[in-house]
Amino acid sequence: MQVPAPFEYERATSVDHALALLERHGPEARVIAGGHSLLPMMKLRLARPEMLIDINDLSDLDYIKIDSGEIAVGAMTRHVSILDSALLAEHYSIFREAEKVIADPIVRNRGTIGGSFCQADPSEDLSAVGAALRATMVIRSSSGTRTVAARDFHDGPYQTLVGPAEMLVEIRFPIRPGSGSAYEKVERRAGDWAIAAAGTFVRLDGDTVADCGIGLTAVGVEHFACGAAEDFLRGKQATADNIAAAGQICHDAADPQADQRGPVDYKRHLARELVTRALTRSAARARGEKV
């Protein structure tokens, strides 16, 4: 049995309580949400927090709702709720397509959206979704609330802008009527982390791309997004050639690392292939096709 190094534990009863505990215990304290990223690291003694603040009782952070014309998702919303959400599915196919391939049901029953973003693993799927949809992250501390763009939220691998006495409380997604979205992932096995994955949305004006978003994970693009490919596509016809060219820009932007999941050339190829597939499906959906 793998056992973590010794630590203290306290259960927070409210967001304010959790923030107060974080303040009191300083940088060696960590909140624990679903625990599916933090606990494995603790068991291998790669993470050794001295204090764990359990935020699983904060059910007021577990919601998916429309708020001021945006979709607001509470940080403690579990993967399974995102997978099952009719509201999210109505606006974006990308959520269900991404969630279906995140881990397995056991992990999805516990793991949270907040934990996923805050873990900031370079292969995290929801980070690519957040980047593609240009989400806004709502961060709270005892002195108030601030917002950060999803594309600014990550400060490198396993690093975010959430300070030691702060918590991520909500993720907000703009609503884009008439858009289509999709998620594409290649994994070695169900439940494995992505070799590479891409999430996109496309909003059309006739057959012209009025707006689009391209998120990528596990291929070493900065902030999980490829702005250059979006800029290329915006204002152009959503043709196979233009989409393939956008895919090629993602290929060139990717800077992945070789590991057991595959060599560099393969991962860069996947960046192109998966972006192309996701954009193609997003555009088709934007046209109202059932794909």
Place this chain on the structure above:
Amino acid sequence: MTVTEEAPLSPAGNPMGFGRMIRKEDARFLRGQGNYVDDVNLPGMLHGAILRSPYAHARIVSIDTSAAEAHPKVKAVITGKILETLKLAWMPTLSYDVQSVLCTDKVRFQGQEVAFVVAEDRYSARDALELIEVEYEPLPTVFDARHALDADAPIIRDDLDGRTDNKIYDWEAGDKAKCDEVFANAEVVVKQSMIYPRVHPAPLETCGSVASMDKVTGQLTVWTTTQAPHAHRTLYALVAGLPEHKIRIISPDIGGGFGNKVGIYPGYVCAVVGSILTGKPVKWMEDRSENLMSTSFARDYHMTGEIAATKDGKMLGLRVDVLADHGAFNGVAQPTKYPAGFFHLFTGSYDYPVAHCNVRAVYTNKAPGGVAYACSFRITEAAFLVERMVDCLAFELKMDPAELRMKNLLRPEQFPYTTPTGWEYDSGDYPRALKEAMRIAGYDELRREQAEKRAAGETMGIGISFFTEGVGAGPRKHMDILGLGMADGCELRIHPTGKAQLRISVQSQGQGHETTFAQIVSHELGIPPEDIEVIHGDTDNTPFGLGTYGSRSTPVSGAAAAVVARRIKDKAKIIAAAALECSVDDLEWEHGRWFVKGDHDKGQTIQESAFAAHGTLELPEGVEGHLDASVVYDPPNLTYPFGAYIAVVDVDMGTGHVKVRRFIAVDDCGPRINPMIVEGQVHGGLADGVGMALMEVMAFDENGNHLGGSFMDYLLPTSMECPSWELGETVTPSPHHPIGAKGVGESATVGSPAAIVNAVLDALQIRHAEMPLTPAVVWRAIQGNPLDRPDLAIE
């Protein structure tokens, strides 16, 4: 020999003999009431943990245990130095090598055992490991077998006298001169190298033990994860110099073995020493990473095969050159005579007039092991080799692989058949099995679909593999492990009320022995299976035998159970004759009852005979009372199960992703004692095959770091990767086995990887690519730029 006639059902609705029935052991497993080693908790028990080397090769400069010893809950810290004083720093392996228990000189693989902490609880034991200071002096490593014999390779085993290289053995089988002559004159020669990568059996339950030494009585009791409790008892006696009659090995419920739990690991020895030193029972259970990194791996065979054939596809000869990576110690478990296991069964199911193999084994800076993961003593490697080679030949000759196989399979009239390397196949009807698999698959229809798909730009593949195994080791005159012959004892006691206890020497790790063996006795004696208790896994309560691996339980111990039941039946006949006051020659047998020929109503059930045997009935001269018997079964030969497998895969050419769409498995394991259990064994083995073909590999980086230390990194297949298996059967009973049964536990693991790999390559129309066929490996194969080190999948 097969049972066709339907026997009546038992009072509990179970078959009185062979047939489907719910496993007797499931009642406790389904309730979560199994009793595994980690469930054993003894009063005052302490907990052990092992400090392991972070380096693959490093000299130990110093070990400072003082801080760990000062931990308030630590009871003992054991190092190699302490073991040296007990002459236990090294232990013999099952292959006449030695292995370090706790390191005294240098570590030879990452994860090697360096020190053992005994503490009041498992948390403190783990915490204390961090307090031990070890100074290492790193040494150059060799972890790639292909470089182990380089002139500048570091010598790993400088502990062995006179070692100047890393060679373990160089072994051959078959007639090289004859083979070379055939190859020199052949119309077609196809050569292919392939790697069967290092994989791990990865049982759900990791290895561990609880050792309890009673200082007063001198009795050592060890609850341990072993597939071979009797062999362990004798080895403890030999290793530790303890008197064998004072050693009791209990192997309770075992959560999967697959060969991982055959050998003795340093942790087991440390637990015993810990108990001797502290006077308390000591539990040691390894964690998942320890299991994956340090316990018996499988395969790691680098093989180059060559087939000689005529232009129209008649196979003429097969020769193979193998480089075998055994890791830092030669710890393989296999019959002494055969250093490469049964690899020389590599001609498989085909009529090769000549064959030759050469196997060189080397030491590397990796964990020891090699015979594991349901491999039937290396037949997995052999079957993969020959089935891949046959497909390479089909590729070169542009022949349908089914047709090529049909043309070269051994024909039924050739049995018994002696292979060019000396195996005597007792029986077989191979074309029938292949035809049956092709029928279930709808082979011609699949080929038509494939042609249509290709025309439409889609990619599907159909792969075949046909395997023959030799299982049931083995005949005493040929087979032993460390001098212990491979016969199995068996005892059967029928109690006065006709309920029975069967004591067997083999040990279930999930195979369902408690059911299968009860059904064998039920089949022979007509006692309901629910009235037969099968006792196994406790050396004080079972007869001697070498345990369960290599699919040997039913071929050897199952035969023993049938034979011992027949002894009982013969004795019951004498008792019935005495009770019925007739001659034994006047009696006839029907389900569970002797009766007088011509007078069906006049008879005695086996239960009545049992009571009479324990009662006052006067027995003939020389016949003892009671109804017990014991036997030792020495198998005259191995049994030779075979099967035909067909895989259908779809490949996404844009991503390299492979989906196994269908899998057809026709197995011939002789009569099926409990078809449900057989199917379960096949299902599990097929899943293993998907794993090995598509994702499993124990990879290492340039520095010998193990890259598969958790199930996030060492991938096992899930239900999502497995199609709904389509099973079929043919039944060719083994002529020498009392009930005709052959082993089946490893068939599917042996046979399935080649079918899947062949299917993927058929889809890609490429001659060869290395396992595991991960999306990256497949994509690079499609690009014509195969990964340089596919066993690492890193560039």
